Amino acid sequence: MALSPDPRQCGSLSPEGILREIQINLLECKVCFEKFCTQERGRRPQNLPCGHVLCLECVTALSHPLLRKLECPFCRQLCGVESTSHCQVLSDLQDLLLSQGPTSSAPPQMENGGFSLTSALTSTALHLSTAFGGWGTLINPTGIALLRSSGTIVVVHDDEKRVVVFSPKGNKLHGFGRRGPAIGQICYPVDVAVALCGHVVVTDVGDKTVKVFTSRGNHVLTVKDFQMPWGVDTDSCGHILVSDIQAHSLSHVKVDYTHGVILDHHTAISDLQLPKALACCPVTGNIAVIEHLTDDTHPPERHQRTRLKVFTKEFHLIHQMDSFSLTMQSTGRLYMSGVAFDEDGNVIVIDSEKGMIWSLGKLHNGPVLTVLVGDHLVRPVGLTSLNNMLIVLDGGDHAVKIYSAKSDTAPKR
CATH class of the missing domain: 3.30.40.10 (Zinc/RING finger domain, C3HC4 (zinc finger))
Structure with a gap:
């Protein structure tokens, strides 16, 4: 911590x-x-x-x-x-x-071409209502997903059992995916997704595969032929979407979860630049991908740039913006490191450098920047949403933090 x-x-x-x-x-x-x-x-x-x-x-x-x-x-x-x-x-x-x-309590939005990051730190739309996990329960977590039908939260991290499952109230239910290279084991998980049927999908950069488990942790199948799989999500049909940072692509995988069979595996989008985080909108089926842009003229740790691309479910590009263009509309530099959609179809991005969560709106007429979360976060690495709540994975605190519009109850661990 x-x-x-x-x-x-x-x-x-x-x-x-x-x-x-x-x-x-x-x-x-x-x-x-x-x-x-x-x-x-x-x-x-x-x-x-x-x-x-x-x-x-x-x-x-x-x-x-x-x-x-x-x-x-x-x-x-x-x-x-x-x-x-x-x-x-x-x-x-x-x-x-x-x-x-500042004393204003209204959430800062784009007004007259800019917003103040100082006010964003003390004025946010959502407030921390619950926090759980912590060092020992979670160790360097990297990915989070949600089974929407039950509210069950799934996290991948660096413990002996790589996948841990929590109840909606934060009680640890069970863990699975033991550390190792054998069938049904996980070497180094980066991201996780949960299909509507309840199956858990994990990207494993240790052996460059994507692994599918039942909700109880039974191994279903392993998908190979990746160079370096990173981000993962599933669409409304249960098809798996995977970003590959070395192949510079987005893969589309159809599987038969019942029989543990791969039906189709092909590259849906190519020519991406270091694609990492991705998300599939539950409303429209649109797919958002975060690219990490390289700049050989500056040290990467001081001048990192990212780009958000949004595609239709047929993989046609419909929106594109980078951190530089967003910075031109604001008074501070933004760094997009994670992405999700809320239940209304709004695009939500993580700025892990500042520990903030932003809404960009639906992007029909360009981004409308609104700060959703600006406090209690150290290094957010993943998020999902459910019932007007944001569920954020904080790698800095090794914790899951749930934000809602009202903070009626004190945060608990």
């Missing part, structure tokens, strides 16, 4: 980026994801003897009721409740930032 801004990276951040790092990494409790607040006793930041900081409510919740001792959730050092103390410096920092910050 990231607990403080990396000084090696702060030199390359804008003032808005530094503000975001402070707000996420310093001014919120990394157990409950609530912002510290001196005025609320339970939300006051408390120093542990090991140096880590939790809110008072989490210190109380994690401590033994009789022994009055707790184990630090980050370094596992044992300490007594009496040895904790109020972290005055964080309270002072928060008061200082709040006194200088």
Whole structure:
């Protein structure tokens, strides 16, 4: 878990980026994801003897009721409740930032050709309602998918069992796909999708295959003949869509899930540039792909550019925009690293560098930028939507975070 801004990276951040790092990494409790607040006793930041900081409510919740001792959730050092103390410096920092910050509560949108990233950090359309997982339950997760009929959440990560399944409330149901190269095992999963029939589809860059399992984890089939499969999704017919970053293509695979047979496997789109994340719209069948553009004249870590392409279900290009063109319409640089569709057909993109989620609208008349999520995210790597909620996979916190329009309940882990 990231607990403080990396000084090696702060030199390359804008003032808005530094503000975001402070707000996420310093001014919120990394157990409950609530912002510290001196005025609320339970939300006051408390120093542990090991140096880590939790809110008072989490210190109380994690401590033994009789022994009055707790184990630090980050370094596992044992300490007594009496040895904790109020972290005055964080309270002072928060008061200082709040006194200088904007007061508007409306979600920022495109107005007069631009929007403010500073206001986006404190004014968002959706709010964190639930968070679960955390280090140990999830280890470096990379992909998330949803079985819409039940709300079951499926995540791929780097544990001994590569696929883990959660209930809609965040309870771990089971895991499968043991680490390894054998049939039914998974070497290195990157992304996951769930077909309407409930079958789980995983891209495995370790042996360059796509693997299909039942919802209980029984191996159905393995699809080969990829160079480097990456992103994956399924359409309304259960057909599998796979991006291949080395073949620079999008593949379309028809399978018979009942008999475990590949019916057709062909390249649907070629000449893509490092295609990674992809998503299929449940409303229109449109397919969105994120390309990672190379620029040989600049160091890639400082000048990465991405491009969003949207195709019809017949694979005809209908929309295209890159991070540079979106930046020209705003006051800050955008970096699209993930993509999804909501249930109304709006395109949603992840900016993993800033830890933000944006809606681009339906793109009929060009993008309409709206910030959906601008807080409580460290490094989002995947998302899906259900019933006006966004379900985000945060690789920085090794957690699943659910955002909704109202935050009626406190986030739970």
